[in-house]
Amino acid sequence: MVSRVIPVDPFDLVLFGATGDLARRKILPSLFHRFQIAQFSPQSRIIGTSRSKLDKSGFQAFVAEAIREFGQEGETGEEDIAAFVQLLDYVPVDAKDDTGWLALKSHLRADVIRVFYLSVGPSLFPEIASRLSSCNIATPESRIVLEKPFGHDLGSAQALNGALRDHFDESQIYRIDHYLGKETVQNLMALRFANSLFEPLWNSTHIDHVQITVAESIGVAGRGEYYDRSGAMRDMVQNHLMQLLCLTAMEPPSRFTSNAVRDEKVKVIEALETVAQGDLARGQYRATPGSAVADSYLDHAGDPNSRTESFIAMKVQVANWRWAGTPFYLRTGKCLRARESEIAVYFRDPPHNIFEGADGVHGNVLVIRLQPDEGITLRTTIKDPGPGGMRLTGANLDMTFADSLPEAGRPQDAYERLIMDVIRGNQTLFMRGDEVEAAWAWADPIIDGWSQSGDAPQPYDRGGSGPEDSLLLMHRDNRRWRTIGA
Numbered sequence: 001m002v003s004r005v006i007p008v009d010p011f012d013l014v015l016f017g018a019t020g021d022l023a024r025r026k027i028l029p030s031l032f033h034r035f036q037i038a039q040f041s042p043q044s045r046i047i048g049t050s051r052s053k054l055d056k057s058g059f060q061a062f063v064a065e066a067i068r069e070f071g072q073e074g075e076t077g078e079e080d081i082a083a084f085v086q087l088l089d090y091v092p093v094d095a096k097d098d099t100g101w102l103a104l105k106s107h108l109r110a111d112v113i114r115v116f117y118l119s120v121g122p123s124l125f126p127e128i129a130s131r132l133s134s135c136n137i138a139t140p141e142s143r144i145v146l147e148k149p150f151g152h153d154l155g156s157a158q159a160l161n162g163a164l165r166d167h168f169d170e171s172q173i174y175r176i177d178h179y180l181g182k183e184t185v186q187n188l189m190a191l192r193f194a195n196s197l198f199e200p201l202w203n204s205t206h207i208d209h210v211q212i213t214v215a216e217s218i219g220v221a222g223r224g225e226y227y228d229r230s231g232a233m234r235d236m237v238q239n240h241l242m243q244l245l246c247l248t249a250m251e252p253p254s255r256f257t258s259n260a261v262r263d264e265k266v267k268v269i270e271a272l273e274t275v276a277q278g279d280l281a282r283g284q285y286r287a288t289p290g291s292a293v294a295d296s297y298l299d300h301a302g303d304p305n306s307r308t309e310s311f312i313a314m315k316v317q318v319a320n321w322r323w324a325g326t327p328f329y330l331r332t333g334k335c336l337r338a339r340e341s342e343i344a345v346y347f348r349d350p351p352h353n354i355f356e357g358a359d360g361v362h363g364n365v366l367v368i369r370l371q372p373d374e375g376i377t378l379r380t381t382i383k384d385p386g387p388g389g390m391r392l393t394g395a396n397l398d399m400t401f402a403d404s405l406p407e408a409g410r411p412q413d414a415y416e417r418l419i420m421d422v423i424r425g426n427q428t429l430f431m432r433g434d435e436v437e438a439a440w441a442w443a444d445p446i447i448d449g450w451s452q453s454g455d456a457p458q459p460y461d462r463g464g465s466g467p468e469d470s471l472l473l474m475h476r477d478n479r480r481w482r483t484i485g486a
Contacts, residue, residue: 008423010043010112014104016095016128017119018048018059022147024066026178027119030415032067035084036075039420047107049093049100059090095124101135114142115422122149126163133167143422145174148239149230150431153447154440161433174422175431179240179341181414184374186429188247188343189261191368191376198366199252201347204326208363209477211329211344212244214370215336215484219285219462220310224300231308232282236332238443242269243431244370245328248343249318258427262435269438273317277449282457283311283467285335296462297334309457310334313470314446315477331470331481335462338485341370346479355390362394367482375399 093100151157253260311333458467
């Protein structure tokens with residue numbers, strides 16, 4: 001049964017960086033799909049702004065073409081596009097000077113929700129926030145949405161948070177991490193806290209270890225110089241993987257409210273032990289010998305001697321009663337065998353094997369898949385069908401959402417859900433300022449450690465599973481990574 005769509009209250013959404021790549025590929029198509037299912041009230045409007053000297057009709061044509069190119073296949077009918085672009089307006093604004101701000105103010109209404117979406121580089125966040133305040137464009141009820149990165153280290157994150165709080169209350173600030181908008185990430189909370197089957201077992205007594213993998217098959221071509229200033233640790237671990245770890249490890253919140261959930265996430269980050277350099281592996285992809293694909297990370301980095309990692313794996317310990325003795329293994333990288341994101345929870349082996357001579361009595365594995373096919377599977381041990389004694393084998397209890405819930409329709413893009421949550425004023429799936437700072441406080445000593453050592457990342461072949469040191473990280477604990485792309 002398809003859930004009933006409840007329209008949101010009328011809004012004016014001002015999209016800074018409206019002609020940029022993120023807006024074109026993600027934000028504008030996501031808004032269009034929400035409009036298609038009648039989630040917008042008729043009075044809602046989207047006002048694009050950037051330095052580009054477009055007019056209203058030019059912006060409407062730009063958005064229409066973006067939807068045709070990046071919208072969901074089969075859902076980009078010209079009639080719907082024509083109706084959607086009637087909600088659009090455009091005002092040229094230069095974030096670094098006075099150009100356009102008063103014109104923007106004149107386009108906004110006083111009796112609707114105001115959302116300011118900053119799809120721009122983080123260096124512009126403080127300037128735009130200041131202008132919105134000094135020009136009396138932002139109201140106490142307005143909401144401001146920010147894309148990562150939220151700083152480069154703890155000091156810059158604190159400075160950014162301070163600059164934002166000079167003009168906006170924390171309750172108005174929405175730091176967006178699109179991983180938190182994925183259906184399966186939210187289903188992780190439902191799985192844990194709405195089912196008595198799992199939560200009593202969700203601790204170190206019953207769980208041997210947890211693997212969190214975010215693998216990408218593409219490299220850094222086209223954004224190499226930017227990526228080289230961050231690397232996998234800053235680009236992925238400090239935010240995306242940290243969020244997945246927090247939702248997996250956090251205590252049950254007292255209620256499902258934004259601050260209650262985020263309070264528990266902060267407690268997890270504060271309980272993380274510093275990762276020793278011997279408990280991590282860093283890698284940098286290289287051209288695969290004999291392959292037609294000849295480019296390496298260094299071909300795009302801008303620095304032929306770069307020591308920035310395109311892959312990182314680490315063993316993380318959560319120092320609290322629930323997780324003492326149960327490690328979390330994190331890994332992420334570019335140019336790996338397949339595009340895949342998942343959380344794999346390995347339960348401990350049964351304490352005693354009553355099946356004499358039977359192999360395969362192992363702990364269950366719960367796998368929460370984020371991409372490419374969202375769903376949940378539970379690996380169980382069963383009797384191998386047929387005669388011949390008690391032979392054991394493994395079987396999956398599979399809940400791939402597209403198969404088990406076909407009536408729900410296509411899955412929402414993460415941006416669709418998160419933007420609607422901004423309109424509703426629901427901050428549950430957004431990062432709070434103290435959460436960002438706690439994550440940097442944990443990450444900074446790890447980065448400083450390898451920077452001081454001067455160790456170069458280990459090379460690894462494109463299309464593989466990462467550097468050899470990553471495998472050794474698991475093997476020495478008598479464990480193995482799940483195979484990427486299996």
